[in-house]
Amino acid sequence: MRRSRVLLTIGLATALTAGCAGVGGSSGGGGGGGATSAGFGGQPTGALNIMGFGGDDDVAKARIAVFQQSAPDVTVTHNKGDFDAQQFLTALASGNPPDLVYMSRALIGSYAAQGAIQPLTSCIEGQQIDTSQYRPAALKSVTLKNVVYGIPEFYTVSVNLVDTTSLQQAGLTTADIQTKDWNALLATATKMFKADGGKIEHVGYDSKIPDSFPLWALVNGAQIVKDDGSPNLNDPKAVEALDFNLKLVAAQGGWTNFKSWRDSFDIFGDQNPITAHKLSAFPMDSFYVNVLAGFLNKGTTLDSTSVTDRQGQPVSTIGGQAWVIPKGAKNPVAACAWAKTMTQTDTWMAAAKARAATVASKNTLFTGLYTANTKADQQIRDMYVKPGKDAGFDRAIANVYTALDAGQALNPSAAGAEIDAAWKSAVSRALSGSQSAQAALDQAQQEAKAAYDKTAK
Amino acid sequence: MFLAPWIIGFLVFTAGPMVVSLFLSFTDYSFVQAPTPVGTSNYAQLFSDPRIGKALGNTFIYAALFVPLGTVVSLLLGMLLLRVGRAAGFFRTAFYLPVMTPAVAAAGMFLMLLNGQNGLVNHVLGWVGIQGPQWTTDPAWLKPSLAMVSLWTVGGSIVIFLAALKNVPQQLYEAALLDGAGPVRRFFSVTLPMISGTVFFIVITHTISALQMFDQAYTMFYGPQQKATASDDSLVYMVYLFQQAFQFFHMGFASAMAWLLFVIILVITAIQVRVGNRFVYYEGGPTR
Numbered sequence: 010m011r012r013s014r015v016l017l018t019i020g021l022a023t024a025l026t027a028g029c030a031g032v033g034g035s036s037g038g039g040g041g042g043g044a045t046s047a048g049f050g051g052q053p054t055g056a057l058n059i060m061g062f063g064g065d066d067d068v069a070k071a072r073i074a075v076f077q078q079s080a081p082d083v084t085v086t087h088n089k090g091d092f093d094a095q096q097f098l099t100a101l102a103s104g105n106p107p108d109l110v111y112m113s114r115a116l117i118g119s120y121a122a123q124g125a126i127q128p129l130t131s132c133i134e135g136q137q138i139d140t141s142q143y144r145p146a147a148l149k150s151v152t153l154k155n156v157v158y159g160i161p162e163f164y165t166v167s168v169n170l171v172d173t174t175s176l177q178q179a180g181l182t183t184a185d186i187q188t189k190d191w192n193a194l195l196a197t198a199t200k201m202f203k204a205d206g207g208k209i210e211h212v213g214y215d216s217k218i219p220d221s222f223p224l225w226a227l228v229n230g231a232q233i234v235k236d237d238g239s240p241n242l243n244d245p246k247a248v249e250a251l252d253f254n255l256k257l258v259a260a261q262g263g264w265t266n267f268k269s270w271r272d273s274f275d276i277f278g279d280q281n282p283i284t285a286h287k288l289s290a291f292p293m294d295s296f297y298v299n300v301l302a303g304f305l306n307k308g309t310t311l312d313s314t315s316v317t318d319r320q321g322q323p324v325s326t327i328g329g330q331a332w333v334i335p336k337g338a339k340n341p342v343a344a345c346a347w348a349k350t351m352t353q354t355d356t357w358m359a360a361a362k363a364r365a366a367t368v369a370s371k372n373t374l375f376t377g378l379y380t381a382n383t384k385a386d387q388q389i390r391d392m393y394v395k396p397g398k399d400a401g402f403d404r405a406i407a408n409v410y411t412a413l414d415a416g417q418a419l420n421p422s423a424a425g426a427e428i429d430a431a432w433k434s435a436v437s438r439a440l441s442g443s444q445s446a447q448a449a450l451d452q453a454q455q456e457a458k459a460a461y462d463k464t465a466k
Numbered sequence: 467m468f469l470a471p472w473i474i475g476f477l478v479f480t481a482g483p484m485v486v487s488l489f490l491s492f493t494d495y496s497f498v499q500a501p502t503p504v505g506t507s508n509y510a511q512l513f514s515d516p517r518i519g520k521a522l523g524n525t526f527i528y529a530a531l532f533v534p535l536g537t538v539v540s541l542l543l544g545m546l547l548l549r550v551g552r553a554a555g556f557f558r559t560a561f562y563l564p565v566m567t568p569a570v571a572a573a574g575m576f577l578m579l580l581n582g583q584n585g586l587v588n589h590v591l592g593w594v595g596i597q598g599p600q601w602t603t604d605p606a607w608l609k610p611s612l613a614m615v616s617l618w619t620v621g622g623s624i625v626i627f628l629a630a631l632k633n634v635p636q637q638l639y640e641a642a643l644l645d646g647a648g649p650v651r652r653f654f655s656v657t658l659p660m661i662s663g664t665v666f667f668i669v670i671t672h673t674i675s676a677l678q679m680f681d682q683a684y685t686m687f688y689g690p691q692q693k694a695t696a697s698d699d700s701l702v703y704m705v706y707l708f709q710q711a712f713q714f715f716h717m718g719f720a721s722a723m724a725w726l727l728f729v730i731i732l733v734i735t736a737i738q739v740r741v742g743n744r745f746v747y748y749e750g751g752p753t754r
Contacts, residue, residue: 094712095711098497098715119715123496123715124498124499125497125498209583264603265600265603265605268600268695269581269584270583270584272583272602272603273581273583273585336498430709430714433695433696434698437695437698438697438698441605441697443605460714
């Protein structure tokens, strides 16, 4: 009996020790968070472990090759697949974080506020990264309280993509797809909408709500996150924008039917809603022009207009990725060197050359590469974007380049994750009809403000 | 000595983490800094956070739908399997195979099948003049559709029921036949009492797994393509726990949520055992 009690005690102690092995703050790594700018200088060596970067496509492979040539003493390993928060946080908690993480810029504020990622001041100075090469809006989205936490790459903007076939069938033109006059847009969408009972056959304008709520708020002149990172979700102009979108969805089958219709398409396949002429227009991310270029020979009849504000000036929210160095990274020098190399102009030009070769082999269009590096964007456009194959695609590409300069970042916030969740939940509640736009956004503002106030303590 | 591998595994992979999560539930822990003790404030927050109630409510409704449906469907399929002659092995495998498919893949497949506009299910219902609902977007149908998708995984229960049905002594059926009992009467008077222990076990295990629902709900409603459009009516408890832990960095609060769920499951299971013992027939007689 006594022997069993002793064994049980030893067993529980073992369990407690084993379970606690992964708990606690992560410690600093070998050259880690404490490295000075001098420590970040020089030629990188050693192993570099990257998380969240699949590196499978032609653009990524070309850039990886540039780095490997410039830093032959670095052995790079990276997992396949996108950034996974659970994977990253458990690695961090276990004291074994990757050296470099590739994540959406929208997450930077939250991770920086938690101390999960390092400020890059020393990295930028030590590796002499010229931050003026990055688009100001991209740099803003990786900066929290005047400290840069990420090196930005890629720059996704929104333009209206239009299917001219279905427009012409309805007796309309591309000019009817505009975001300045909302009453006219609602009328246009309603005119083109077709349904047989509860089954939607054609949608006139899919505003991409709820994902695009920040865009529509911006179109109406509202910023849902203020400059200091505090939420502004129930700004009257944001409420008005949501109200308009509710009307747009209600006029085109109602939310449950509309969402089911949207979900039924393979957006990356040749039966996507534009190529299949089932949707006349939507404000879509710039990368999608490249997707549609692959279906030019499948009957895609594309045209485009800019997303504009109520005064008719082009606007867009921006998306994109960033390289961040986690707390406790064992080889932050190589991580910093990688981030610098991947985002500099020469590397982007090598990537554009690889993309141009792919396009030529598949006989499609070079639709541009939007890098967040202003100089690289212009050089790539001058060298590789050749209009003339399809006028509609040419206009779409031109509108994307206009939107690059008009893009605005959502202000990063220490409570970014909670603010994001609050407005998404609010918009879903409003769309399902369980709350009005005002009530939903008021509740969201309350939740987001409470979360923001906690981070400010 | 022979139990040692299991005991070590249990201590390291189950008991150890449980003890640590209990500790974490009394702390504010964000994975980055060391846990900071906060007393019982995480537990107090469980009662003040309205989404906890919403998530629990959704989970209970889902469990109330799935448990009887899953139990009845697996019993019916088990009874069908009992009648199959030579092809029994093939059908047993066929019914069990869905259990082997990854839950994520199955959920993705069902998202397409249950699509309200162009999915196969509504297409087939249309053949008989029924206009099917928007299974995956109408808030009223989110939990029923989740319960239907969960039926994909009842293969294990079918096999267990089959074993129990095969163990029912034939002489009982013969005696009932002699007394003039029809098939329905034989089922309720012979089959059901004789397999009541198995029914009891299946109900309890289905209840526990229903209350811990995560994979299908997350894939169908909270995956990367769906996250922005997820309705509060599809928020099940484990998904909210996951969000608190890995999206909002509240691992301490998530640990408290886990212990609340543990207590709820414990209480429900205790009630089920207490009530169930009145209806379960034990061949060896009542326990002393």
